[in-house]
Amino acid sequence: MDIQLWRELLEPYELAVEELMVKFNHLMIASRKAGGYAPIEQVHGRVKTISSILEKCQKKGIEFDEFEEKVDDIAGIRIICQFVEDIYKVVEIIRNRTDMRIRSEKDYISNNKESGYRSYHVNVYYTVESLKGPKEIQVEIQIRTLAMNFWAIIEHSLQYKYKENMPVALRERLQTAAEAINVLDEQMASVREEIMDAQNSFNIKANMVSEILTTIQNLYKVANKREVVKIQEEFFRIYNEGDLNELVRFGKELDVIAEGYRAQSLN
Ligand code: 0O2
DSSP states (O other), X not given: OOGGGHHHHHHXXXXXXXXXXXXXXXXXXXXXXXXXXXSOXXXXXXXXXXXXXXXXXXXXXXXXXXXXXXXXXXXXXXXXXXXXXXXXXXXXXHHHOSSEEEEEEEEXXXXXXXXXXXXXXXXXXXXXXXXXXXXXXXXXXXXXXXXXXXXXXXXXXXXXXXXXXXXXXXXXXHHXXXXXXXXXXXXXXXXXXXXXXXXXXXXXXXXHHHHHHHHHHHHHHHSOHHHHHHHHHHHHHHHHHTOHHHHHHHHHHHHHHHHHHTOOTTO
8 A cells, every 4th residue: 555645545434424414414414403312512523644654653553554554543423422322322333334344442431441532433344435436434423412522522632641641640630520521421321301491492483483474474475464463473473482382372373374374384
């Protein structure tokens, strides 16, 4: 394998990261649009830099021409969740997908690393269609909570700064911080239902308002203007009262009116 071609070698990995980010972002957005709770909060992706790949090869005694097989995180996706429970939901989603094949799983949540690092890693095979045809590559998907991510980012920068020589006192403080993060995740899990209810209501309201306003806009094109102005005033009155049930009732009534004019928001 020619090292001069490293840019070309990394192209399929870039494509895989781009595609997978679109796919996981779609899952997040689609769940929210459907008015439901999305177990995915954020999606990040990156391709390892050539310097980082060479560093890993050197550290693990991997020859350059076997790096594609032995460095399994050249393409990396990071999925951030709000709650620990969501992490396992995302793992299940990945297990059920037909566009990727699981190679290995590492549960650093039940068995955190000595550093205090917690995350769930799923390594998958994923096929991209490149100019030269299909190519199956490895992708590492790291799934963690917002709190775990906060800790990992800070610790990673310190690891980068100190390499193998992190002062013991600092290492211990990071381990204590990791325990605090664990407690935080447990505390948040205990109010999960309440937080989810609030977020669901927010999503339902946002979707409802958007549908109602589209229907009103459509009605302006086909119905009597004075009647539509009255409907609009009624909408603002209910909206300002802030009662979600009333808004749902109004939305249903509006649908019946719009049906008469074939002006529903979905048409
Ligand atoms: P980067 O810059 O994120 O790419 P292993 O031989 O299996 O023990 P390996 O092959 O490195 O080790 O796999 P592992 O442990 O699953 O780690 C892969 C990635 O997980 C790392 O990639 C980090 O992103 C993350 N990770 C693992 N351990 C830690 C840790 O203690 N602290 C932090 N902050 N992240 C960790 P890279 O290549 O190290 O870094």
